[in-house]
Amino acid sequence: MIEIKNLAKKFAVENPKKLSEQEKKDPRLKGRFFHSVLDVSFKVNQGEVLGLLGPNGAGKTTTLRMLSTALQPDQGSVDINNVNVLKNPLLARQKIGFLSGSTGLYGRLTGRENIEYFGQLHGMSKSGIESRISELSTMLEMESFLDRRSETFSTGMKQKTSIARAVVHNPEVVILDEPTTGLDIMATQTVLDFIRSLKKSKVPVIFSTHHLGEVEELCDRVTVIDKGISQFDGSLQEFKNQAQDGNLHGAFLATIQQGEL
Numbered sequence: 001m002i003e004i005k006n007l008a009k010k011f012a013v014e015n016p017k018k019l020s021e022q023e024k025k026d027p028r029l030k031g032r033f034f035h036s037v038l039d040v041s042f043k044v045n046q047g048e049v050l051g052l053l054g055p056n057g058a059g060k061t062t063t064l065r066m067l068s069t070a071l072q073p074d075q076g077s078v079d080i081n082n083v084n085v086l087k088n089p090l091l092a093r094q095k096i097g098f099l100s101g102s103t104g105l106y107g108r109l110t111g112r113e114n115i116e117y118f119g120q121l122h123g124m125s126k127s128g129i130e131s132r133i134s135e136l137s138t139m140l141e142m143e144s145f146l147d148r149r150s151e152t153f154s155t156g157m158k159q160k161t162s163i164a165r166a167v168v169h170n171p172e173v174v175i176l177d178e179p180t181t182g183l184d185i186m187a188t189q190t191v192l193d194f195i196r197s198l199k200k201s202k203v204p205v206i207f208s209t210h211h212l213g214e215v216e217e218l219c220d221r222v223t224v225i226d227k228g229i230s231q232f233d234g235s236l237q238e239f240k241n242q243a244q245d246g247n248l249h250g251a252f253l254a255t256i257q258q259g260e261l
């Protein structure tokens with residue numbers, strides 16, 4: 001189980017002129033600081049998949065980066081199976097598999113070598129890494145390109161390799177930042193099937209997305225972040241109930257409108 005309580009993160013604004021017009025009008029801009037995340041809380045149980053939704057700039061990536069310990073929160077707590085992971089980032093990295101939107105692969109290494117390298121960083125044995133790569137390459141349909149240099153990869157091949165690399169150490173929780181962005185229909189389906197298989201093996205998954213179809217297909221729980229605040233956190237059915245006709249687009253818009261009242 002992973003529980004996030006009252007996370008907050010602000011960034012110093014180095015050059016106010018560089019802010020977008022939208023950010024200049026955003027109530028989260030207070031003096032020299034932009035409060036990207038003000039108050040985000042949610043919870044995912046064993047074997048549940050949580051979809052993190054929100055408009056552009058809502059604070060989803062900042063939240064996920066705090067969960068993965070890439071960013072230190074100003075406030076709040078992250079517990080995985082009742083262990084406060086923020087107090088122990090090394091333990092957190094063992095427990096969490098994180099796919100960030102911007103992780104680059106080492107172009108001169110093959111797909112396999114990229115994944116192996118991360119397995120080594122996690123202290124896995126050679127044979128453990130080998131059998132895990134074989135398992136992941138089947139699940140993510142990577143066999144045909146696994147031994148090619150990753151600089152030659154398509155977007156889909158890169159993404160599959162990045163996902164395999166993120167979960168090579170069999171993490172207790174998997175966090176994916178927009179895992180299907182830029183992927184074609186086949187690659188998207190493979191990634192969604194992979195999330196489904198994590199769910200089957202009871203690994204909680206948190207993923208951000210702008211695709212409501214993916215939420216309908218996969219998610220048990222939904223959290224909607226708007227302007228740095230979790231405006232909704234509940235089951236998929238509770239989320240659907242936000243709209244009179246149970247339509248996810250309607251539920252999303254109703255949640256955002258409620259937050260603006």
Ligand SMILES: Nc1ncnc2c1ncn2[C@@H]1O[C@H](COP(=O)(O)OP(=O)(O)OP(=O)(O)O)[C@@H](O)[C@H]1O
Pocket residue numbers: 011012023034036054055056057058059060061062063
């Ligand atoms: N390092 C930083 N310094 C200053 N501002 C930042 C920093 N990182 C994020 N922000 C700002 O915080 C806000 C939230 O950004 P974030 O990337 O978390 O949004 P998001 O919900 O993931 O958006 P999207 O759906 O567009 O990916 C944005 O206005 C962004 O410009």
